Amino acid sequence: MAHAMKPAGFQQTIRRAWLPVLAVALGLLPLTAAAAAPQPDPWWKYAVFYEIYPRSFQDSNGDGVGDLNGITRRLDYLESLGVDAIWITPFFPSPQVDFGYDISDYVAVDPQYGTLADFDRLVAEAQKHQIRVLVDMVLNHTSDQHPWFIDATRSRHSAAHDFYIWSNGLPDGSGKHRPPNNWTSLFGGSAWEYVPGIDQYYYHRFYRQQPDLNWRNPRVEHAMFEVMRFWLDRGVAGFRLDSVTSLYKDPQLRSAPPLGGRTSQGNAAVSDARTNNLPEVHALLRRMRSMVDHYPGNRVLLGETYVSSTAQLSPWYGGARHDELHLPMDTAFAFATRLDAREFRRRLTEAGTQLQGSQPLLLLDNHDRTRSWDRFGDGVHNADIAKVLATVLLTARSAVLLYQGEEIGQATATPVRVEDVRDPIGITGWPREKGRDGERTPMQWDNSPQAGFTVSTHPWLPVTPGYEKVNAQSERRDFDSVLNWHRKLIALRRNDPALRGGRLVLLDADNPRVLTYARVTPEGSGVLVSVNMSAQSQTITVSGNSAGLAGTRFRTLLSSPIDIDVAAGGRITLPAFGAWVGAVE
Ligand code: GLC
Numbered sequence: 032m033a034h035a036m037k038p039a040g041f042q043q044t045i046r047r048a049w050l051p052v053l054a055v056a057l058g059l060l061p062l063t064a065a066a067a068a069p070q071p072d073p074w075w076k077y078a079v080f081y082e083i084y085p086r087s088f089q090d091s092n093g094d095g096v097g098d099l100n101g102i103t104r105r106l107d108y109l110e111s112l113g114v115d116a117i118w119i120t121p122f123f124p125s126p127q128v129d130f131g132y133d134i135s136d137y138v139a140v141d142p143q144y145g146t147l148a149d150f151d152r153l154v155a156e157a158q159k160h161q162i163r164v165l166v167d168m169v170l171n172h173t174s175d176q177h178p179w180f181i182d183a184t185r186s187r188h189s190a191a192h193d194f195y196i197w198s199n200g201l202p203d204g205s206g207k208h209r210p211p212n213n214w215t216s217l218f219g220g221s222a223w224e225y226v227p228g229i230d231q232y233y234y235h236r237f238y239r240q241q242p243d244l245n246w247r248n249p250r251v252e253h254a255m256f257e258v259m260r261f262w263l264d265r266g267v268a269g270f271r272l273d274s275v276t277s278l279y280k281d282p283q284l285r286s287a288p289p290l291g292g293r294t295s296q297g298n299a300a301v302s303d304a305r306t307n308n309l310p311e312v313h314a315l316l317r318r319m320r321s322m323v324d325h326y327p328g329n330r331v332l333l334g335e336t337y338v339s340s341t342a343q344l345s346p347w348y349g350g351a352r353h354d355e356l357h358l359p360m361d362t363a364f365a366f367a368t369r370l371d372a373r374e375f376r377r378r379l380t381e382a383g384t385q386l387q388g389s390q391p392l393l394l395l396d397n398h399d400r401t402r403s404w405d406r407f408g409d410g411v412h413n414a415d416i417a418k419v420l421a422t423v424l425l426t427a428r429s430a431v432l433l434y435q436g437e438e439i440g441q442a443t444a445t446p447v448r449v450e451d452v453r454d455p456i457g458i459t460g461w462p463r464e465k466g467r468d469g470e471r472t473p474m475q476w477d478n479s480p481q482a483g484f485t486v487s488t489h490p491w492l493p494v495t496p497g498y499e500k501v502n503a504q505s506e507r508r509d510f511d512s513v514l515n516w517h518r519k520l521i522a523l524r525r526n527d528p529a530l531r532g533g534r535l536v537l538l539d540a541d542n543p544r545v546l547t548y549a550r551v552t553p554e555g556s557g558v559l560v561s562v563n564m565s566a567q568s569q570t571i572t573v574s575g576n577s578a579g580l581a582g583t584r585f586r587t588l589l590s591s592p593i594d595i596d597v598a599a600g601g602r603i604t605l606p607a608f609g610a611w612v613g614a615v616e
Pocket residue numbers: 129132133169237273274335398399
């Protein structure tokens with residue numbers, strides 16, 4: 032059913048985009064007519080992306096670790112959910128110190144996840160389900176087991192030595208030396224690791240097994256662009272660029288200003304001004320964008336762009352030039368912690384006004400953060416709260432990123448004993464930092480042992496208690512489930528022109544508990560959305576007049592709970608954490 036609702040697939044999009052060009056080439060169209068032909072919006076503009084953490088999605092060979100064939104097996108599910116694309120976190124050969132974010136070969140598949148042939152099959156099968164595949168590109172660092180790094184540590188004169196960031200350190204007064212500055216690793220300790228064989232330190236933003244690449248060396252750019260082409264040629268629809276804001280560091284290696292206080296790893300906190308957000312990265316992104324845009328089919332660059340405000344995202348799009356990332360993630364939106372109508376109103380306003388017309392990419396969850404279920408849940412109304420959040424995410428003017436399990440209301444299950452922790456930052460940081468295992472537990476498919484994730488009795492992380500109820504299969508059968516709410520919202524968003532491209536107009540803007548807005552097409556048709564962000568029932572009067580919607584009849588498109596009524600004049604009573612979406616006619 033979902034299949035029939037999909038807009039034109041890639042082949043069609045590619046064909047449409049190339050048609051005028053072809054017509055000019057054949058002399059069928061004068062140049063001016065072809066240039067004037069309206070360009071359809073690229074597919075990614077309204078897409079729902081779905082993040083897959085492959086270790087925890089679906090195991091197909093019984094070893095307790097998810098794999099690529101497991102993802103292929105679940106394409107029907109993804110299609111019925113309605114997602115347009117999947118982003119798969121790294122599945123390349125890796126010592127797995129950071130569970131794949133430490134890559135030792137960028138152009139192959141780690142045997143525990145499958146083979147390149149499995150990947151090709153996944154892309155081909157996904158295409159049949161009208162789902163595009165994005166891969167994670169870790170450009171900031173490699174594994175210390177990557178052949179480049181092994182070569183780099185052999186000698187100061189080896190071919191790949193300058194692929195990484197080196198320093199001789201400073202004398203420590205006792206005939207030895209110490210790191211060149213106070214930079215710390217995000218994962219704890221100094222960011223400098225000493226290599227006795229060549230008597231030098233290398234820089235690592237993350238674990239010491241993740242040496243940072245030296246992007247000031249043009250050979251690094253050349254090599255990594257080749258890697259990206261390898262995957263683009265294999266048919267990927269784009270990339271999620273890991274840690275993309277930190278590719279360049281201060282070439283003089285100056286110490287960072289101290290911030291006072293301690294990090295979650297117990298280090299003295301220092302500013303990241305020397306190691307993050309350096310202006311040089313933007314020219315690189317323009318070159319990368321131009322390379323990627325040369326491929327047909329609107330390939331897309333998503334960015335892991337941690338910034339503290341939406342306005343700071345604009346440069347990552349290339350500001351008014353729109354020539355850098357297509358969709359840097361709005362992590363400021365993702366960092367909302369309170370379910371507060373005023374806060375969400377502010378964030379939506381910022382996303383709509385501070386990006387110079389670029390399309391926001393909104394998200395709440397990923398594999399590095401406590402799930403929104405737990406961040407926003409009050410322990411009583413979690414499912415209704417999850418529906419409120421999904422409503423905002425999927426009806427705002429944006430592309431959307433969901434993280435596996437978010438759509439079924441999967442909970443975070445942080446380990447309670449340090450001996451159970453698998454994420455190294457949880458091992459070194461315990462108990463202050465318990466690591467990221469909690470948000471990476473296996474996807475809950477059904478109520479069989481191990482939730483249908485694996486036939487092994489030893490999944491790499493334990494399945495979260497409560498999966499017997501919270502799982503894709505049982506929620507699929509429950510009309511009122513969090514899963515079906517997501518499915519209905521995605522279907523609506525796909526088919527309703529106002530929800531796709533319409534502008535967003537905030538309504539009832541002083542209401543502290545109820546968030547209400549209209550989505551309005553240029554032709555003046557529209558949809559109203561109203562969510563109660565409080566635990567008390569709220570009565571409001573909706574009207575689209577101030578948004579330019581003349582109609583006075585309201586037709587409910589979706590409501591949670593199901594029996595929310597709109598009385599004459601637009602009066603609606605939303606129970607605790609109720610959500611309503613309606614057309615104005
Ligand atoms: C990104 C990833 C995270 C990883 C880190 C280092 O933040 O999302 O999981 O540990 O980069 O690659």
